[in-house]
Amino acid sequence: MTYTERTYRELHHQGDLIHFQVSIKETDLDIGVRRERFSPDLVRRVKEIISEQRTLLEEYIKGDPDFQTTLVPHQLRPGAPALAVAMAEAARLAGVGPMAAVAGAFAQYVGKDLARQSRDVIVENGGDIFLRSARPRKVGIFAGPSPFTNKIALEVQPWQTPLGICTSSGTVGHSLSFGKSDAVVILAPSAPLADAVATAAGNLVQTEADVQKAVDFAAKIPGVIGAVAIKGEKLAAWGQVKLVPMF
Numbered sequence: 001m002t003y004t005e006r007t008y009r010e011l012h013h014q015g016d017l018i019h020f021q022v023s024i025k026e027t028d029l030d031i032g033v034r035r036e037r038f039s040p041d042l043v044r045r046v047k048e049i050i051s052e053q054r055t056l057l058e059e060y061i062k063g064d065p066d067f068q069t070t071l072v073p074h075q076l077r078p079g080a081p082a083l084a085v086a087m088a089e090a091a092r093l094a095g096v097g098p099m100a101a102v103a104g105a106f107a108q109y110v111g112k113d114l115a116r117q118s119r120d121v122i123v124e125n126g127g128d129i130f131l132r133s134a135r136p137r138k139v140g141i142f143a144g145p146s147p148f149t150n151k152i153a154l155e156v157q158p159w160q161t162p163l164g165i166c167t168s169s170g171t172v173g174h175s176l177s178f179g180k181s182d183a184v185v186i187l188a189p190s191a192p193l194a195d196a197v198a199t200a201a202g203n204l205v206q207t208e209a210d211v212q213k214a215v216d217f218a219a220k221i222p223g224v225i226g227a228v229a230i231k232g233e234k235l236a237a238w239g240q241v242k243l244v245p246m247f
Contacts, residue, residue: 016135017120024050027106030124037118049110056081057102071097083109086192093221094196096203103128104166104195111191115162128166128198130191133158139165140246143183143230154185154228155242164191168202180231181205184214187226187240197221201229208234 017032020043027050033042061068064077067084073092076084087098087105094100103125111123111130122137123130131137133156140153156163165187170180177199184202188194201214211229215236218227226239237243 017122022046022050025054027054028126029107029110031110031114032120032122033114033118034120042114042117046110046114049113050106053081053083053106053109057083060084067098069097069099074098086190087196090190090192090196093193093223094200096196096200098196100199101192101196104130104164104191104193108164108191111162127169128164128191128195130162130164131156132162138244138246141183141185141228141230142167144169146182146230146232148182148230148235151246152243153246154187155244160187160225160240162189164188164194166191166194166198168198170202170205178203179205179210179214180207181211181214181229182232183228183230184218185228186218186224188224190223193221193223197224197227201227205229205231208232211236 018035018038019030019032022029031046060081067074073095074088074097076088083105087101090101091098107123107125107128107130111121111132114121115132119134121132135158137156138153139156143149168177168184169182170177179202181202184198184205186194186198197218201218204210204214204217208231211231211234214229215227215238218224219238226241228237228241
């Protein structure tokens with residue numbers, strides 16, 4: 001794991017939760033649950049969920065390879081698994097390919113299962129987060145070379161959760177982006193939707209002058225409740241977003 005990845009994960013860690021990591025192929029989750037709910041059985045359960053859902057998705061893609069490669073919304077074939085359906089619907093609303101929603105979809109699928117056992121759950125998958133919480137939470141924003149990195153965080157209230165908090169960046173990480181944003185963060189009850197919209201909005205940012213354009217785009221998509229766009233020294237925000245100092 002690189003220094004950048006470790007730094008990013010530190011920004012969403014919660015002191016009252018036990019955090020653990022589960023990694024299977026490209027799915028690399030950092031998970032926080034209430035201390036009294038953590039157990040080796042819980043870790044095994046997460047591994048089973050990921051393996052099962054990855055197998056279902058991989059088998060579907062064998063019969064529908066365009067699902068994995070297209071950069072535009074995609075019509076599913078009959079019999080698509082639930083994860084693919086969620087990804088395709090999010091992609092349709094955002095105007096991107098369904099794989100733009102894969103990290104958020106896995107985070108949400110695992111998070112919803114864990115939420116049956118732990119009142120407080122945070123699942124992060126490559127910068128995309130599913131959060132359910134019974135108390136206010138502070139989630140830091142990692143914006144690469146921008147001076148806002150390690151300076152600001154989102155304050156999330158319990159009534160806003162369960163919530164997807166997903167980030168796209170053209171300067172950090174390996175995910176495909178046609179933009180040059182330092183960070184575009186989208187809030188939506190659906191983590192797959194937040195993930196797909198973050199990608200689409202991030203594609204719009206080439207210079208500091210584009211951050212408002214990205215936020216305005218996200219604001220028009222049904223289901224999105226908040227957006228933050230950062231490029232260099234410029235930041236734009238909209239919706240149910242409360243920015244607070246990180247430390």
